[in-house]
Amino acid sequence: MSSGLPARLLRRREVSRRPSFLELFFDLAFILALNRLSRALEDDLGVGGAYRTALLLAAIWWVWFVTAWSTDWFEPRTPLISGLLLWVMFGGMLMAAAAPTAYAGHALVFAGAYVAIHLGRAALLLPALRGHPLQLRTLRVAIWFAVSGVLWLAGAFVGPAQVLLWTAAVVLDYSMARLRWPTPRLGRSSWENLQIIGEHLSERYQQIFIIALGELILTAGITFSQSGFDLGRSAAFALMFVNAVSLGRLYLVPGGMRLGTAIEAMGPPGSRLGLLAGYLHLVMIAGVLATGVGSRLMIMEPFSHELAAVVTMAAGPTLFLTGWILLALAVHGKFSWQRLIGMVAILIAAVAGHELSLLVNSAIITGLLILIAHGDTLANRVRRHRQS
Template sequence: MANGLPGRLLQRRENPRRASFLELFFDLAFIFALSRLSQALLDDSSLNGGFRVLLMLAALWWVWFVTAWSADWFDPRTPLIVALLLWVMLGGLLMAAAVPTAFGRHALVFAIAYVAIHLGRAALLIPALRGHPLQLRTVRVAVWFAISGVLWVVGAAVAPAREVLWALALVMEFSLARLRWPFAGLGRSSWPDLQVNGTHLSERYQQVFIIALGELILMSGVTYSGSGLDRDSTVAFVLAFVTAVALARLYLVPAGARLGTSIEEAGPPGSKLALKAGYLHLVMIAGVLATSAGMEVSIANPGAREPARLVLSVTGPALFLTGRILLSALVDPRLPLARLIGVPLIILGGFASVNLPLVGTSGIVAGVLLLIVVLDALPGLWQPGRPARRTDG
């Protein structure tokens, strides 16, 4: 078995793992996807528009997430895994290209590309894993993706039910991963079956979060370049940069740097921690995406007073901080008091700035984030909490 195809495909758990060039190349599709999602949010900042963007983000994130786990289990240098990553990248680019009209005339493109990614992955891996116990795990996942795929395709074909069916498909997929993909007659995966390399996966999380911040900086720069470089737009652009720096620091310190160690120390049950961290990264990236859209509007129209766009500037950082606090709770028993205070401060700042121009709201948000960074660095503000909980079960 060790000399067969399955043995060559699989990573050795004890080997140190860094992200491969091909994995980083694959991430380029996610950069394009985030830029399309940001524009879609700007085009429709209503509650319904925001919900649609969230659905598309969750789908694209799930593609990235499942692929990151696959690359963690398998050697990305083998021709089969190279073909797999390129297949998923192509499908992700098709989904991203369809984002502006995914709830219109190109719904089938978005849905079929999504389903083809997951079923294509299974079609490559199942024959290659013949005779290996992990083949059954891949079969379980493939069966459930085939079932959810029906919801995706029917939702694309039936416009009135699209949002409901796509949301149901995503809830089902996210929940089944947490339940370890149980299926009648096939059982369910064990946590050792799903064990990941904590160092590698936490590095991949950091890389994709940097991509999200890169989208914020990129779109802010593009918007500023076309703004005429006047005084107010320059102030808004500087505030966008300050916000990006604050988000980066708040993400990395301290729990962001401890995630990989926590996963490794937990042993096989650490895969449950890694899965929860994946869900929380979706929350944080959604926050960065909303922040990016809010900053773009502020740079383009710094003197405007638009309550709907103001909500983006406030909701984004609050959403990021919420996800970040929950991530801290997973890997550190101490409570991040400064960040706990930061969420209501940002929300209150949003209410207080309702009559201010958008650049004023950006200033308040950036100021609160900087205040959290400063308070976070002061000794004594990380309060003792309960002992860390076990991650097995």
């Protein structure tokens, strides 16, 4: 590794792999983002609204994801990287604040902040990495963010094509990362250039997922406090809590999926698993977001029969389980049929009980989540009982 400033910027693999205080502080901006996105979805509760909210979530998630990888490569305690984290945090808060009206007047704030975050990161890192081989990697990433930035900004100005242009931008950003940013005359990054510290990145994923669960509880708690403490709303609040606990248990047991260990064991190619985990965490967090919206609607009107709310409540756990099952397959190489059956059961219950109240539907979904969360334990007990 070369000497001088570039060497001091890079995180050494032998030092502490735990996230720094500033990284955890940076995650706080994600609470605001999820809160504003949940309000955007609640205000536009339909297929089109869900898709538009998903686009905004994908953009905000990509800001968090790229920043998490940056702090895996660079030492967050250096002044330059600390300043970069604060820059991204402020930009992320602007995006979050503009999210509920990103399709109705504040598209330029949202898109402009997104582009400024990614190009500003390059503007800081490229001069600092002068003379280091990793400068080329940063340059490739910056070029592709500049290309997608054109789409983001064009979408902000061309209202009728906004969703189409922003969809193209999201696809470009996500696909270029998987392709390792192939750039004319500059080639593409190797997996060795993209090697990550599995333990650090795994902890970052766990922390942001806990943040998402925390936002779910916070929003539901505020709604409950403002709506009253009658029996129906109290039962709805209790069901929300059990759902949050079940999702947390499913995610963290066993051992947070052992994602960090699996990444480290693969060496440089483990970056592919880390990237896939980033995509799948987006799916799981989308599930938590939908669960939060469904819980809020249920707490406000526990005996309502609104179909869109029923669909939202079922979609939340389904999205989470989809991401969780695929992540488990990637890490362990085993497909969890019992969790797939549980996910299908949730969908069937939602279809069959669409005329039931939100409270009853949530109780059914909660019961199924508990069975899924404890499925391995119950299966092992049954197996031991049969063998005895």
